[in-house]
Amino acid sequence: MRKSLFEGLIHGALTERPPALDEMALAELATKVERVARVKLGRSLSIRQVDAGSCNGCELEIHALNNAFYDLERFGLRFVASPRHADVLMVTGPVTRNMREALERTYGATPDPKWVVAVGSCAANGGIFAESYAVEGGVKDVIPVDLHIAGCPPSPTDLLKGLLALLEHLDR
Amino acid sequence: MGLLDTISGIEIAESHRPWPRVLVSGEGWQQAIDQLSAGRFALLGLWADPPTIHMGLFNGADGDAAIVSYACKSGKFPSVGAHHAPAIRLERAINDLFGLEALNATDTRPWLDLGFWNVRYPLGEKAAVRKQVPYKFLPAEGEGLHQIPVGPVHAGIIEPGHFRFSANGEYVVRLEQRLGWVHKGIESLMEGAPLEQAAKLAARTSGDSTVAYAFAFALAAEAAMQLKVPLRASYLRALMAELERLANHFGDIGAICNDASFSLMQAQCAILRERTLRAAEAGFGHRLMMDVIVPGGVSRDIAPRGLAEAAALVATVRSVFPKLVELYDNTASLQDRTVTTGIVKPELAMQFGAGGFVGRASGRAFDARRALAYAPYNELSFEVPVLDAGDVNARVWLRIREVEQSLLLIRQILAAMPSGDIRVPIAATRSCEGVAVTEAFRGDVLVWLKFDSKGQVARCHLRDASWFQWPLLEAAIEGNIVADFPLCNKSFNCSYSGHDL
Numbered sequence: 249m250r251k252s253l254f255e256g257l258i259h260g261a262l263t264e265r266p267p268a269l270d271e272m273a274l275a276e277l278a279t280k281v282e283r284v285a286r287v288k289l290g291r292s293l294s295i296r297q298v299d300a301g302s303c304n305g306c307e308l309e310i311h312a313l314n315n316a317f318y319d320l321e322r323f324g325l326r327f328v329a330s331p332r333h334a335d336v337l338m339v340t341g342p343v344t345r346n347m348r349e350a351l352e353r354t355y356g357a358t359p360d361p362k363w364v365v366a367v368g369s370c371a372a373n374g375g376i377f378a379e380s381y382a383v384e385g386g387v388k389d390v391i392p393v394d395l396h397i398a399g400c401p402p403s404p405t406d407l408l409k410g411l412l413a414l415l416e417h418l419d420r
Numbered sequence: 421m422g423l424l425d426t427i428s429g430i431e432i433a434e435s436h437r438p439w440p441r442v443l444v445s446g447e448g449w450q451q452a453i454d455q456l457s458a459g460r461f462a463l464l465g466l467w468a469d470p471p472t473i474h475m476g477l478f479n480g481a482d483g484d485a486a487i488v489s490y491a492c493k494s495g496k497f498p499s500v501g502a503h504h505a506p507a508i509r510l511e512r513a514i515n516d517l518f519g520l521e522a523l524n525a526t527d528t529r530p531w532l533d534l535g536f537w538n539v540r541y542p543l544g545e546k547a548a549v550r551k552q553v554p555y556k557f558l559p560a561e562g563e564g565l566h567q568i569p570v571g572p573v574h575a576g577i578i579e580p581g582h583f584r585f586s587a588n589g590e591y592v593v594r595l596e597q598r599l600g601w602v603h604k605g606i607e608s609l610m611e612g613a614p615l616e617q618a619a620k621l622a623a624r625t626s627g628d629s630t631v632a633y634a635f636a637f638a639l640a641a642e643a644a645m646q647l648k649v650p651l652r653a654s655y656l657r658a659l660m661a662e663l664e665r666l667a668n669h670f671g672d673i674g675a676i677c678n679d680a681s682f683s684l685m686q687a688q689c690a691i692l693r694e695r696t697l698r699a700a701e702a703g704f705g706h707r708l709m710m711d712v713i714v715p716g717g718v719s720r721d722i723a724p725r726g727l728a729e730a731a732a733l734v735a736t737v738r739s740v741f742p743k744l745v746e747l748y749d750n751t752a753s754l755q756d757r758t759v760t761t762g763i764v765k766p767e768l769a770m771q772f773g774a775g776g777f778v779g780r781a782s783g784r785a786f787d788a789r790r791a792l793a794y795a796p797y798n799e800l801s802f803e804v805p806v807l808d809a810g811d812v813n814a815r816v817w818l819r820i821r822e823v824e825q826s827l828l829l830i831r832q833i834l835a836a837m838p839s840g841d842i843r844v845p846i847a848a849t850r851s852c853e854g855v856a857v858t859e860a861f862r863g864d865v866l867v868w869l870k871f872d873s874k875g876q877v878a879r880c881h882l883r884d885a886s887w888f889q890w891p892l893l894e895a896a897i898e899g900n901i902v903a904d905f906p907l908c909n910k911s912f913n914c915s916y917s918g919h920d921l
Binding site: 252297298305308316331342345348351353380401 | 538602603606609617626684690694743
């Protein structure tokens with residue numbers, strides 16, 4: 249183990265430069281995020297991920313944000329285990345009827361000020377599953393959404409662009 | 421036709437390929453159940469196509485597979501689950517979706533229908549909504565027992581499911597799962613869908629196995645339509661399947677160690693996973709390689725630099741991975757957590773026909789790439805690693821061994837990559853049926869497909885390996901401490917979405 253740790257010291261970091269901000273995300277956010285919240289939270293946000301019916305593809309790419317290449321925590325963003333600790337709910341999947349109540353309760357358990365980021369094509373409008381008897385629709389059909397990040401699934405770079413736009417907006 | 425010799429059939433379905441499908445009476449159905457409960461056959465699946473119930477059977481002794489079909493009488497069929505436990509949840513799901521009832525079933529509680537839908541029996545004769553009644557968990561009685569409910573929303577970036585622990589202090593006396601939260605109604609969306617749309621749905625059944633699902637769906641469609649896929653397409657499919665296996669195994673090995681608080685492995689394995697996904701993107705334009713495998717072949721050829729990227733990935737993994745394996749093997753505090761934790765007994769793995777690392781870490785040598793060999797694996801040489809300890813450690817080692825095999829496979833595939841076409845056109849299809857099984861990273865995926873007279877999907881059933889692995893997790897955790905549950909759960913890494921459909 250000491251050997252691997254030592255190697256980590258002498259090799260350069262794998263972490264890559266952050267991507268440019270997503271202009272569309274900035275535009276979507278411009279109308280929504282309040283100044284008061286910016287002052288309170290600064291540049292540090294805690295994110296709680298909620299799978300409301302996804303195929304788990306989006307989860308894989310959200311996970312990837314934590315790896316050495318994207319290193320989400322360097323931006324002050326981190327995933328937390330409870331909605332009670334969260335500023336941001338990151339919701340994936342079409343919202344299934346079976347998950348609707350669980351999502352609403354998770355939203356209710358998240359303290360204000362809070363933002364909801366809907367991740368993936370399904371979270372936007374139900375995607376390929378929209379017509380099903382078992383699906384409510386997109387996330388916005390159940391709880392208010394501040395930002396959509398598109399893709400099936402969105403790549404970690406897409407996710408990062410969206411989240412950085414959110415941070416940037418808080419900072420302005 | 422060794423398997424069907426023991427079952428008296430009425431008639432063989434003519435347009436079902438590649439295995440035989442035989443219609444049976446009550447007598448033949450009972451004979452099939454007897455073979456299952458005697459342990460001579462493994463259950464590959466149990467699904468409905470009203471008014472018929474289909475049972476997929478596999479005979480490990482001669483590698484023979486077949487489907488036995490029973491036409492329900494006034495919506496009822498003799499319960500398989502009453503004699504063969506692995507069928508219980510499948511029967512409960514059939515009842516929820518189709519309203520077909522298993523006679524003399526031992527457990528009639530709903531399974532996927534959690535009481536939130538606007539309709540009852542969405543795929544059968546629709547009925548008024550089920551009244552919400554509290555779900556009755558199985559009892560655990562004794563002094564000092566307490567219950568711990570967990571989920572559906574869990575701590576962490578994972579899928580939703582509910583776990584009900586009955587614990588005596590730190591020790592788990594009983595775990596009962598309640599699943600179905602991410603039920604999206606995939607099988608209902610399949611009905612009447614054009615082939616292209618249906619393939620996309622199949623590819624989104626469980627995102628981590630999107631290649632394996634698209635592969636199985638394509639093979640089933642091609643079997644039904646008697647299509648022969650170009651050799652190059654077949655090799656590209658296997659390349660994607662092995663890349664997917666590598667990516668998931670790296671993710672799993674890291675995550676299991678992380679759940680034992682050894683985050684160094686997680687960090688290192690996540691790098692390998694990311695490199696694998698980048699090689700996949702370089703070759704196929706999508707990190708998870710979604711929608712590349714389509715009925716008839718593959719939708720795009722590998723990018724010119726894709727082959728070199730894949731070869732470079734193999735070289736990188738070969739230089740880095742052995743050091744990580746050594747690290748795993750030589751870290752006593754980590755071994756202390758994984759060895760003898762969450763044991764799945766070989767008898768149970770056998771009875772449940774558990775596939776993937778869950779089955780093979782408990783002595784069940786079933787790998788669909790070998791046991792039900794499909795192209796191009798019948799032309800490639802590889803080993804199927806099998807261990808028998810059945811604990812978390814064995815499931816880690818099995819993944820390690822499979823990573824090594826996948827690297828060998830990728831090298832063979834790259835060396836032998838044939839040139840030529842990558843896709844054949846789909847001819848007009850008419851009323852035919854096909855079935856296929858592929859080996860996803862977590863185990864065998866079965867797809868059964870029926871086309872109507874217009875060539876659209878009349879019915880499609882997708883059965884994830886998790887159906888026969890989830891119940892074993894309940895058994896594996898018994899007598900372990902609650903704090904070891906995340907570790908056990910991660911070592912299984914069952915799919916919620918693939919199971920809930």
